[in-house]
Amino acid sequence: MRYHPLSEADRSAMLATIGVPAIEALYADAPAETLLKTPLDLPKGKSELDVERFFSRLAARNLPASRAPFFVGAGAYKHHIPASVDHLIQRSEFLTSYTPYQPEISQGTLQYLFEFQTQVALLTGMEVANASMYDGSTATAEAVLMAHRLTKRRKALLSGGLHPHYAEVVRTISRLAEDEVETMAPDIRAVENVIAEIDDTLSCVVVQTPDVFGNLRDLTKIAEACHKNGALLVAVFTEAVSLGLVKSPGAMGADIVVGEGQSIGNTLNFGGPYVGLFATRHEFLRQTPGRLAGESVDADGRRSYVLTLSTREQHIRRDKATSNICTNSGLCALAFTIHLTLLGEVGLTRLARVNHANAVLLAQMLADVPRVEVLNETFFNEFTLRVEGDAATLVEKMAARGVLAGVPVSRLLPGARLDDLLIVASTEVNTDEDRAAFVAALKESL
């Protein structure tokens, strides 16, 4: 087997040193009745060529985003990623290293995490950020748990514009942790009155902007109402590129900002791995989940970085930890930070403007299509379309015409009677031809 360096002669010599006759003797502690008598019913090993053939066949049964006019979003976005990003994250020293427990030989990882934390804090308008979470949805759940610890209250209010998967993740963990959650009705036009629901029993209010229907939301007044009632505002985003063009959640008064970082540096991957971003105020640091890279000095006084405040974490605090998280999303955070370094403020702002302009162009074209209606007053690169008939059927018909048109709301909210709604995203990858193909396929499929 090409991955196993030991020869039979090596194995024999090693067994002799150990003083046992055969490797099987090393499993002597296992109950005899559990040792497999016959090999498992699994195929024999394959050559690299054959393994690649197997996967090529499977891959060919999927339609990649780059092979079709592509308008699917709702939490994950197709963006162009510079080739240097993927090259750099495949450096052995990044790809095949562990969590940087030994800072003297992990400064590469620690310094990029420190830089990542700074970039995330700047983007979100917050004071500090952690070294990443699994993804946006789990970061949201962690933010709610953190708000419970900080306020010593156990009830969260979720806006009707929060991504339904995120809301369900929060509800699942809350139900099993025996905390309370209230979810507002799906709010397609961003008209819900969150403030009217805020009282002093809430630990936090969770609001997404741009929301799952694409609407931009002003959080300023909600933040004020939260703070008046001793509650925290958790702001959520799923499209990090939006932060290049819209006001940051921190500037609008959010206390914890969480989001999905996939759209900077990371491919779609059919849903994962992605990278959760988590930022907050300095005063809340001790209740923050996840790893933190901090600055220090070494024995020669040279500036150095090290994982810090680990007394919050499970490997020290065990059942008193702020979270059970251990592995996070280091390499995806690296892809994020490299792509953002390449963009810089100039590039990010321009990228965000192109995204917005492309979405506006598409919305303008759709305004002339009969039997469809763009519902949004405001949006960044995604909006909700009301269509005549069932949006899921429409998406299938358009897919048959080679256009991946968007996400039917019924897929995210089955049973909510919103079957005529379609969430459409448009990024910098879309061309004039893509938009024309979208409109043509839509007209033919309606």
Added chain:
Amino acid sequence: MLDRPAVVEPIDDDKIPATFTGNRGLDQEEPLLFEIGRLDATGVDIEAPAPVVPRLGALERSAPIGLPGLTEPETMRHYVRLSRKNYSIDAGLYPLGSCTMKHNPRSNEKIARYEGFADVHPLQPQSTAQGALELMQTLADWLMTLTNMQAVALSPKAGAHGELCGMMAIKSAIAAKGEGATRNVVLIPQSAHGTNPATAALLGFSVRVVPAAPDGTVRAEAVRDALGPDVAAIMLTNPNTCGLFEREIVEIAEAVHAAGGYFYCDGANFNAIAGVLRPGDFGIDAMHINLHKTFSTPHGGGGPGAGPVVLSERLAAFAPVPFIRRDGESLQLIEDADGAESFGRLTAFHGQMGMFVRALAYMLAHGGDGLAQASKDAVLAANYVRASLRDVMTQPFGDRICMHEVLFDDAWLRGTGVTTLDFAKAMIDEGYHPMTIYFPLVAHGAMLIEPTESESKASLDLFIATLRDLALSAKAGDMTRFTQAPRLAPRRRVDETLAARKPVLRWTPCAAA
């Protein structure tokens, strides 16, 4: 035993001259991005946007963000220089116990980047992603066969997330039996990973610690003593964190079940037994499998991982969404539990697809027989290290057969003035990443070594000879080799206390001034 390799000259610090740049040959310093980047620099050329009337309402950003940029050549240099300050599996043996730092095949990286996987959206029509669903189902089938379990939840994002998944299923099953109010204790041995008690506490369980026997394992008798009508489950790692097989595991499972509880097995160490033993045969109810350990998806400096959970018949109905159902010729991803007993949703979308691809590629390359060989070679390597060092280092539970990792304590360092930490740092000067230290807590000054199946005998022999040389050096009182270590790494020892006392977690312009 190997002698010191002939090519290595003894190092004399005085011979290393100061340099103008602070760099020393290939050992180059690298400033922070924020010190070299410029607000007007970019490494991405983007065409100007089409002129449109914005639809941003009053929410357009007016204040600058403050994000510096770099051109592409500067970006390459920044990150390549940073990368060279890291140790990695590709560069050397990485004996971190409990972390399983084995070879990461590059074919798996290539396959995960096929556009048919990497460039597929989780919410595009399922009819356009049948290959992805087929891949997930194939992985699930392999995991069930390897473990002899009845169901699998693929979506957990990492080991600790898998623990949460398994314990959520257990809590749901208990609630379904109407015992939610009374069963609120989880039994956890002292030697457990910190994630176990943290997970139990997250779900409102209180933790009852089960003591280990003098041989480092958990006795069924100790479990029976701790069991009662208030016990929801036991969380037990097997092989355990001392690298030992839990000999009474079948008896423990029977006792837990007889008392009405569930058995959660922490599968972090499945790589010792995959293909050789099936956890389902021990009588467990749930176990997470760290694809980033046993099935070699890269650790990436701390993630991403993946932690699918296999479930017994008793828990299968409570599995989270989404899951896959075969519907004639096609596969269907069920994303909404719709009144069924599923406990809900753990994460947006469907799990770590990129890791599924790599793990399945690893499985197919090995085959069933190859996976068994990998487990056996890992166990062989750990025992070889044990047998080769047992005369100079001490083991907390006596010299006995271990599984894929060997645990030493610091009894043999007593009186030398050298600590486990010093010893670990001295390994760095020898070109090795240290083993896991001070874990598990049940061994004093623990040193947990996991060599994995990826090392050749020559590599193991050099590692053993190095540790032996260091051990003899410590016993001979060569203190500078330890207390001053590391001297040859990119950094000397880093002040962790300072970092925690005055946390600086981001760059700020004033901190730089």
